[in-house]
Amino acid sequence: MRESALIVSKTLGMLAKEVKPGISTLYLDKLAEDFIRSEGAIPGFLGLYDFPNTLCMSPNSQVVHGIPNKKPLLEGDIISIDCGAKKNGFYGDHAYTFAVGEIAAETKKLLEVTRESLYVGIREFKVGNRVGDVGFAIQKFTEDHGYGVVRELVGHGLGREMHEDPEMPNYGKRGRGKKFTEGMVVAIEPMTNLGTHKIRHHNDGWTITTLDSKPSAHFEHNIAIVNGKPELLSTFKYVHEALGIVTDEEEEFRTNS
Ligand code: MG
Numbered sequence: 001m002r003e004s005a006l007i008v009s010k011t012l013g014m015l016a017k018e019v020k021p022g023i024s025t026l027y028l029d030k031l032a033e034d035f036i037r038s039e040g041a042i043p044g045f046l047g048l049y050d051f052p053n054t055l056c057m058s059p060n061s062q063v064v065h066g067i068p069n070k071k072p073l074l075e076g077d078i079i080s081i082d083c084g085a086k087k088n089g090f091y092g093d094h095a096y097t098f099a100v101g102e103i104a105a106e107t108k109k110l111l112e113v114t115r116e117s118l119y120v121g122i123r124e125f126k127v128g129n130r131v132g133d134v135g136f137a138i139q140k141f142t143e144d145h146g147y148g149v150v151r152e153l154v155g156h157g158l159g160r161e162m163h164e165d166p167e168m169p170n171y172g173k174r175g176r177g178k179k180f181t182e183g184m185v186v187a188i189e190p191m192t193n194l195g196t197h198k199i200r201h202h203n204d205g206w207t208i209t210t211l212d213s214k215p216s217a218h219f220e221h222n223i224a225i226v227n228g229k230p231e232l233l234s235t236f237k238y239v240h241e242a243l244g245i246v247t248d249e250e251e252e253f254r255t256n257s
């Protein structure tokens with residue numbers, strides 16, 4: 001699972017260098033597919049529930065599950081890229097929301113807070129805690145910033161299947177839900193809206209957008225419980241190297257094994 005997560009991490013890092021105005025999401029999708037296959041893995045989403053592509057590409061007000069197309073990205077857009085890969089029978093699945101050129105200050109803040117909320121949630125993924133502890137922490141942090149927490153879409157267990165039990169909502173009540181145990185692996189993935197938490201489904205059967213058409217951000221990591229504590233399997237290291245972002249945010253989740 002570490003290997004699969006690393007391939008996705010590197011794929012997102014490769015894409016980070018390519019995201020710019022004028023580039024289409026379909027072009028990025030092709031780059032990602034080639035890269036994943038060159039690493040001896042297969043795209044995790046392609047064909048899953050009949051999804052047609054390698055990446056879920058969700059610009060601006062799209063929350064998740066957007067289908068890549070030929071439309072060029074524009075200066076000021078944001079693009080959420082969700083990527084899956086399967087190697088040796090195990091899945092990796094994580095996501096990052098990128099700025100295309102310069103973006104509005106309020107959108108930049110949304111991206112920062114959503115990424116931070118991911119770590120706020122991961123901190124609660126440890127032996128003795130429950131699903132509701134992660135959801136509560138993410139929801140409280142997000143709503144304290146005035147943002148909307150999407151209810152209909154959730155994180156999940158991860159392994160030989162892309163989506164395993166338990167479901168990992170980004171909202172909840174402390175002390176509720178399944179108890180975490182040593183060795184569990186999950187994908188935690190806050191989907192956070194600048195405005196209302198409400199969403200709308202499109203006729204293509206995939207695309208989901210915010211009801212008020214305001215921007216939505218999505219960040220996702222894969223995490224295992226090792227020695228009782230959360231340990232990251234995925235990393236944004238490659239993305240942040242490409243973008244010139246210096247942060248030690250992952251450090252506390254890397255020291256267990
Ligand atoms: Mg994902």
Ligand code: MG
Nearest residue numbers: 093187189220
């Ligand atoms: Mg996921």
